[in-house]
Amino acid sequence: MRNRYKKYTGLFFAVLGGGLVAGVVNGLFGTGGGIIIVYLLSRLYAESCEYQTKDIFAMTVGSVLIMSAASLVMYARGEEFSLSEATDYLLPAAIGGLIGAFLLDRTNAALMKKIFAVLVIYAGITLIFR
Numbered sequence: 001m002r003n004r005y006k007k008y009t010g011l012f013f014a015v016l017g018g019g020l021v022a023g024v025v026n027g028l029f030g031t032g033g034g035i036i037i038v039y040l041l042s043r044l045y046a047e048s049c050e051y052q053t054k055d056i057f058a059m060t061v062g063s064v065l066i067m068s069a070a071s072l073v074m075y076a077r078g079e080e081f082s083l084s085e086a087t088d089y090l091l092p093a094a095i096g097g098l099i100g101a102f103l104l105d106r107t108n109a110a111l112m113k114k115i116f117a118v119l120v121i122y123a124g125i126t127l128i129f130r
Helices: 009-029 032-042 052-078 083-104 108-130
Strands: none
Touching: 009 032, 009 052, 032 052, 052 083, 052 108
């Protein structure tokens, strides 16, 4: 990664900083780091034809997996995570993840952006007024 941004030192540090912020947000709230990664990668590749929206969402899933695994280790050490309680939603979540990945290649990128934006706005409004 370093070689890729070598001539763009400011961009390199922006990516490092964005990744750090995403990790902190994900660890602090248990989610949300992916939203920052999507925004960061969308801005990074806005002018480039190198990656499409679907690619950015796929890269974000990988980032979220790593951030969540790191956070889970810390939560498990502090006994905030109960595997017995998580089993109720882990299998349906895994199945949903497979369905979502299947649909990723079959959904229009512009529609995906709109759906994602609506979900983020809905979640934000719900949290504010709850």
